[in-house]
Amino acid sequence: MSRQLLEFHPRIGYRFIPGVKARVPHETGGYFVRANAQGFRSDHDFDVNKPSGMRRVLLFGDSFTAGDGVSNGKRYGDVLESQVSDLQVYNFGLPGTGTDQQYLAYKEFATEIRHDLLVIGVLVENIRRVVAHYRVYKDDQGGLQYYAKPYYELVDGELTLFQSPPAREPLSEEQMQAQGGDSVDRGGRFPGLRKLVNKSGLREVVQKVTRYQPVPEYDQRDHPAWLLMAAILTRWIREHSGPVMLMPLPLYHFIEGASSPAGYQARFRELAAATGCLMHDPLPDLSACSAAERRGFRFEKDVHLTAAGHAAIAQSLAPAVERALGAVEGR
Amino acid sequence: MSKTILGISAFYHDSAAAIVQNGRIVAAAQEERFSRKKHDPRFPRLAINYCLEEAFVEPDEIDAIVFYDNPLMTWDRVVKNAIEAGPAGQAQFEKACRSVLGIKLWVADYVRKIVGSLGKLDRLLFTEHHMAHAASAFYPSPFEEAAIITLDGVGEWATTTLGAGRGRSVELIQEIQYPHSLGLLYSAITYYCGFKVNSGEYKLMGLAPYGEPVYADTIRKHLIDIKDDGSFRLNLEYFGFWNDLVMTNDAFAQLFGGPARQPESRITRREMNLAASVQAVLEDAVLRIARHVRKETGLNNCVLAGGVALNCVANGILLREGIFDDIWIQPAAGDAGGALGAALLVAHEYFEQPRVMNETGRDSQHGSYLGPAFSTDEVRAFLDRHGYAYERVVDDDERANRIATALAEGSVVGHFTGRMEFGPRALGARSIIGDPRRADTQSVMNLRIKYRESFRPFAPSVLAERIGDYFDLDRESPYMLLVAQVKPERQKPTDSLAFRDGKDDMLAVINQERSDIPAVTHVDYSARVQSVHADDNPDYHRLIKAFEAQTGCGVIVNTSFNVRGEPIVCTPADAFRCFMRTDMDMLVLEDCLLLKSNQTPLKDDENWRETYELD
Numbered sequence: 001m002s003r004q005l006l007e008f009h010p011r012i013g014y015r016f017i018p019g020v021k022a023r024v025p026h027e028t029g030g031y032f033v034r035a036n037a038q039g040f041r042s043d044h045d046f047d048v049n050k051p052s053g054m055r056r057v058l059l060f061g062d063s064f065t066a067g068d069g070v071s072n073g074k075r076y077g078d079v080l081e082s083q084v085s086d087l088q089v090y091n092f093g094l095p096g097t098g099t100d101q102q103y104l105a106y107k108e109f110a111t112e113i114r115h116d117l118l119v120i121g122v123l124v125e126n127i128r129r130v131v132a133h134y135r136v137y138k139d140d141q142g143g144l145q146y147y148a149k150p151y152y153e154l155v156d157g158e159l160t161l162f163q164s165p166p167a168r169e170p171l172s173e174e175q176m177q178a179q180g181g182d183s184v185d186r187g188g189r190f191p192g193l194r195k196l197v198n199k200s201g202l203r204e205v206v207q208k209v210t211r212y213q214p215v216p217e218y219d220q221r222d223h224p225a226w227l228l229m230a231a232i233l234t235r236w237i238r239e240h241s242g243p244v245m246l247m248p249l250p251l252y253h254f255i256e257g258a259s260s261p262a263g264y265q266a267r268f269r270e271l272a273a274a275t276g277c278l279m280h281d282p283l284p285d286l287s288a289c290s291a292a293e294r295r296g297f298r299f300e301k302d303v304h305l306t307a308a309g310h311a312a313i314a315q316s317l318a319p320a321v322e323r324a325l326g327a328v329e330g331r
Numbered sequence: 332m333s334k335t336i337l338g339i340s341a342f343y344h345d346s347a348a349a350i351v352q353n354g355r356i357v358a359a360a361q362e363e364r365f366s367r368k369k370h371d372p373r374f375p376r377l378a379i380n381y382c383l384e385e386a387f388v389e390p391d392e393i394d395a396i397v398f399y400d401n402p403l404m405t406w407d408r409v410v411k412n413a414i415e416a417g418p419a420g421q422a423q424f425e426k427a428c429r430s431v432l433g434i435k436l437w438v439a440d441y442v443r444k445i446v447g448s449l450g451k452l453d454r455l456l457f458t459e460h461h462m463a464h465a466a467s468a469f470y471p472s473p474f475e476e477a478a479i480i481t482l483d484g485v486g487e488w489a490t491t492t493l494g495a496g497r498g499r500s501v502e503l504i505q506e507i508q509y510p511h512s513l514g515l516l517y518s519a520i521t522y523y524c525g526f527k528v529n530s531g532e533y534k535l536m537g538l539a540p541y542g543e544p545v546y547a548d549t550i551r552k553h554l555i556d557i558k559d560d561g562s563f564r565l566n567l568e569y570f571g572f573w574n575d576l577v578m579t580n581d582a583f584a585q586l587f588g589g590p591a592r593q594p595e596s597r598i599t600r601r602e603m604n605l606a607a608s609v610q611a612v613l614e615d616a617v618l619r620i621a622r623h624v625r626k627e628t629g630l631n632n633c634v635l636a637g638g639v640a641l642n643c644v645a646n647g648i649l650l651r652e653g654i655f656d657d658i659w660i661q662p663a664a665g666d667a668g669g670a671l672g673a674a675l676l677v678a679h680e681y682f683e684q685p686r687v688m689n690e691t692g693r694d695s696q697h698g699s700y701l702g703p704a705f706s707t708d709e710v711r712a713f714l715d716r717h718g719y720a721y722e723r724v725v726d727d728d729e730r731a732n733r734i735a736t737a738l739a740e741g742s743v744v745g746h747f748t749g750r751m752e753f754g755p756r757a758l759g760a761r762s763i764i765g766d767p768r769r770a771d772t773q774s775v776m777n778l779r780i781k782y783r784e785s786f787r788p789f790a791p792s793v794l795a796e797r798i799g800d801y802f803d804l805d806r807e808s809p810y811m812l813l814v815a816q817v818k819p820e821r822q823k824p825t826d827s828l829a830f831r832d833g834k835d836d837m838l839a840v841i842n843q844e845r846s847d848i849p850a851v852t853h854v855d856y857s858a859r860v861q862s863v864h865a866d867d868n869p870d871y872h873r874l875i876k877a878f879e880a881q882t883g884c885g886v887i888v889n890t891s892f893n894v895r896g897e898p899i900v901c902t903p904a905d906a907f908r909c910f911m912r913t914d915m916d917m918l919v920l921e922d923c924l925l926l927k928s929n930q931t932p933l934k935d936d937e938n939w940r941e942t943y944e945l946d
Contacts, residue, residue: 003384003703003705003709003902004709004712004713004716006712007708007711007712007715007716008712008715008716017706017708017709017712018708019706019708020706020708020709021384021387022384023380023381023383023384023387025376025377025380028447029380029390029445029446029447030380030383030384032384032387032389034387071389168715168718169717169718170716170717170718
């Protein structure tokens with residue numbers, strides 16, 4: 001039995017089922033998920049008002065932020081909360097989402113919540129999700145089903161929202177194709193080849209030898225995917241009235257030194273400079289760890305962050321958050 | 332001090348897990364419900380995951396993990412049995428070796444690998460098989476002290492144990508050892524009658540009322556010697572289970588006039604009579620054992636567990652004999668219940684935690700609703716995700732009325748609410764329900780819904796407060812573990828000549844109206860009663876109340892929510908699939924009502940029957 005965790009949401013596409021409580025079977029045995037009444041992975045509900053003396057961070061991201069693979073308390077947002085005094089972290093992470101859906105979640109659920117800092121944890125792979133119009137899932141019988149998602153396009157240079165609300169019902173491959181749906185996020189590049197290489201057990205060797213670049217979209221400043229992602233982030237940062245911190249979350253290829261991060265690092269630096277937001281890049285801190293430690297930041301098979309990976313991100317992020325909050329309080 | 336204990340049973344049949352916190356049962360479930368493999372004997376990885384989910388504890392937060400059986404003692408029995416059997420037993424020995432040496436001896440390593448931890452003790456605890464059964468029967472019972480009887484096929488060595496429970500302690504005082512086993516005798520005849528061992532015993536019990544106990548003396552003379560004190564010995568000359576890979580041998584076949592019935596072939600008078608005969612012998616043995624343990628312990632109440640304790644006909648007779656003031660049977664009496672018993676035993680005997688009694692005087696099994704529940708939000712999320720048509724009826728009374736009306740109009744309804752049952756019986760949380768007043772309900776439900784043998788009876792769910800109006804039973808039977816007669820004034824005469832004149836046509840009898848609740852009245856006017864108490868399952872009680880208000884009848888038909896060979900449904904997805912594959916008219920998923928007429932047929936599902944091995 002695998003308990004369904006997500007439900008349809010007309011503006012975001014989906015969210016956690018409010019109040020759901022589950023132990024998700026995993027290669028480690030399993031991990032606990034608990035969602036609050038707002039439909040996000042949290043042990044407590046999100047209050048609009050902030051208790052006096054407390055500082056509050058709103059945190060957005062995908063499964064790396066939501067914490068696939070670890071229980072709620074072991075995620076970097078929760079660890080951060082325990083490392084920085086008088087801090088509440090409201091984690092709005094939603095697995096499988098792109099920056100577009102995370103921005104929609106912010107608009108839907110977060111704008112009224114009093115807080116001191118907005119942290120957008122952008123898994124660098126999200127760049128592919130912002131151009132996707134559908135996301136593929138396996139149903140409980142193992143068949144593939146396609147779910148429409150809301151998405152933005154740049155129309156005459158303006159961000160325009162499409163497929164909102166998305167269709168509630170799943171589509172088969174044929175139905176999706178018939179609707180002209182050729183943009184599907186299948187969770188990575190070269191899905192066929194990836195399957196073959198993974199099956200051979202040579203994934204890491206192949207990636208190292210070929211200097212595999214998992215996100216080449218960042219290599220060109222004018223790549224359409226980056227232009228779209230940058231436009232969404234720019235709008236989000238500019239609409240937000242308080243301080244924003246961008247945090248590009250590296251894939252393991254970058255953490256373990258198999259691929260060059262130069263492209264994505266350059267793009268996020270440029271974006272931060274252009275929008276005037278804060279930026280924290282945790283990769284230098286992570287890269288300073290030993291090879292064995294860095295390998296331990298992901299699971300044996302699952303590429304998500306282990307508890308050690310989350311702890312390392314939190315340790316890297318904590319001083320930056322302290323500084324940012326200090327700056328807020330100093331104003 | 333707070334203690335959390337995880338109990339595990341596995342590797343025979345019906346693997347399960349249970350979790351107990353501070354002496355209270357938090358969760359228990361069989362692996363088959365999650366893996367969808369009936370009687371799944373594998374390590375209960377998914378059931379453990381569920382138990383941890385319900386308790387919301389990480390594996391390393393568990394104080395102790397306990398396995399319900401001692402593999403070293405089992406190995407001792409296997410070796411000694413092989414020596415006794417000699418060269419003829421080689422195949423049986425090889426099979427037993429594969430089973431015991433494959434995993435059982437290394438169970439601690441297996442638990443650590445799958446669960447990720449052996450808990451705070453950092454070592455696996457073991458109980459003995461029948462001790463776990465005894466604990467599962469005594470601790471959740473409503474009795475401060477009680478005599479204990481455990482009866483099954485075999486544990487390590489024991490097949491039958493007698494004992495006493497007092498306060499938080501359980502003591503076993505006498506035992507009968509393998510190969511002498513009432514469970515194995517019953518299973519041997521189950522096998523010979525063409526039913527599956529460890530599964531078809533229930534069918535044999537249901538078949539018994541169609542027959543006459545004409546072989547009872549033969550069984551007593553040749554197969555089992557039962558003494559006045561209930562002790563017994565099997566005559567191994569007739570059995571294959573100890574030296575072969577089959578339950579019975581040629582001598583057994585000669586004794587009963589020919590080879591065993593082939594599975595799925597026509598059931599003849601011989602099988603009916605054999606079923607009636609072994610049932611009579613079993614009842615006789617159980618009564619003698621009960622009288623003996625009553626005398627030995629001097630205790631007024633009795634608790635039972637072990638697979639044989641699922642024989643609700645024998646249980647009903649035990650109650651009616653009045654040997655004890657009252658009896659209580661663990662609803663998961665088979666090996667699954669061993670997981671619960673082991674966990675309770677560690678809580679009370681190892682950690683010396685006080686026993687938690689139900690202050691109302693009822694038992695502490697929580698109606699056996701110990702499995703997973705799904706919130707209305709989860710149900711709606713599932714239905715929305717797939718685009719299934721449903722209507723949400725939030726008001727409890729309105730919903731109960733709507734379902735009751737459908738039942739009264741002849742609809743068959745899949746009923747999925749609250750926490751799933753622990754044990755083999757569906758008790759309203761995962762049930763298919765119907766109108767007991769209709770003469771055709773039994774055949775419709777057997778042939779068009781359950782796809783199972785037409786002779787099998789259905790059970791009544793009756794309002795606890797009206798049990799005496801329908802059945803000769805003066806107390807609750809919340810777990811469908813007691814059989815009682817339908818009140819004489821409700822019975823109707825039947826014409827049994829067509830059946831008894833030698834034509835063996837069971838349908839001629841099945842289709843006759845035997846009472847004003849014919850769908851739940853067996854051919855001998857008995858019924859396998861489930862009383863429904865509002866405290867245990869308010870939704871289900873409200874529904875029967877609504878049916879009573881509309882029809883005057885305080886009873887509905889209740890059968891497990893599955894088709895033949897399929898484990899009882901666990902999740903909304905399981906329930907929806909089963910609903911769509913059968914002729915059920917309505918599905919209740921918490922507060923959502925689904926009508927078959929509004930659904931689109933499932934795609935690519937025409938070969939679904941191949942999914943399940945027939946039981």
